[in-house]
Amino acid sequence: MKNKVTIKEVAQKAGVSPATVSYVLNKKKSISENTKQRVWNTVSELDYVPDLSARSLIAGNSKLIGVVVPQTEKGNRLMFENNFYSEIVSSIEYRARLRGYHVLISASDTNENYLTLAKERNLDGIIVIGIYPNSFYQEMKESQIPIVLVDSYCNDHYYHSIRIDDAYGSYLATKYMIDHGHRNIAFFCGEIKENGVMKQRLQGYREAMEEQGLTFNTKNVFEGKIDYEDGIKLAEALCKSDIKATAVVTTADILAISAMKAFYKHGIHVPDDISIIGFDDLQITKYLTPGLTTVHQDISRKGERAMDLLFNSIQNPKLTKQEEIMPVNIIERGSVKDLNDSAEKEVI
Structure with a gap:
């Protein structure tokens, strides 16, 4: 294997000091055009590749952004089965690349592990997606690294954040289901945690029910994980129960998609036998049959704005807490039946 060329070898070949080579590569000082050209020619001739780790130590930055993504379970794989995470991470990576940064994606098994990783890799900034224990946020503050939270209700003033109004989206x-004549509405959600997204979305569901004079019943709430397998389990649990639901409000498209499959296996057709609505508006939802009616949030834009906010914080360490709440709206497709139309036809 060919030995890696060092900066000293480049300097010797170009007839300059290693410091001058560093200055040229990093564009740090005014160097004569003749010297710069000689250095660049030598770099090309020797096929020299700078050591980014060493450069980051000298420059004080690594051009590396950490992105923390939830796991399906502690110590298990990351949640990329849910396309929400692949879509948002893709937009973060693209925006970071445009600004000259690379992205390091990882999970957080324990607070100490990620804090150590952040320091060892000299991360310039971190984007944290999802909800974590309060101890995680307290310990991450010790790093003094700029951090942006995505979809978090952590109220610590140290962190910048970007999210949607989850309660309003679920509301x-x-x-929408109630306006389409549905009264007995089940609710499929992820694990409900204090100060978490699922608790907010449950609150929105409850507020809409009670606003219309309908009873909120905890029996109608089916709780699991936000993944394909649990969407099937929740649908099967509803089918085995004595609940005569005509509609299901879900807190994630992946739950709605898998529930539709489970209902179909039970001979229950969407929307003729049961209506369902998703949350997120993933790309795949428009290609389903029927298409999934869902709550739209601009996932790609959320990732871009998270990176923009982080970049601003890196550039301006004294930037005060920034919080951005993005809009949501309903996208109508074909998974919700209008019972009002059915009632009118029966009367006629």
């Missing part, structure tokens, strides 16, 4: 979904 819109539930009200």
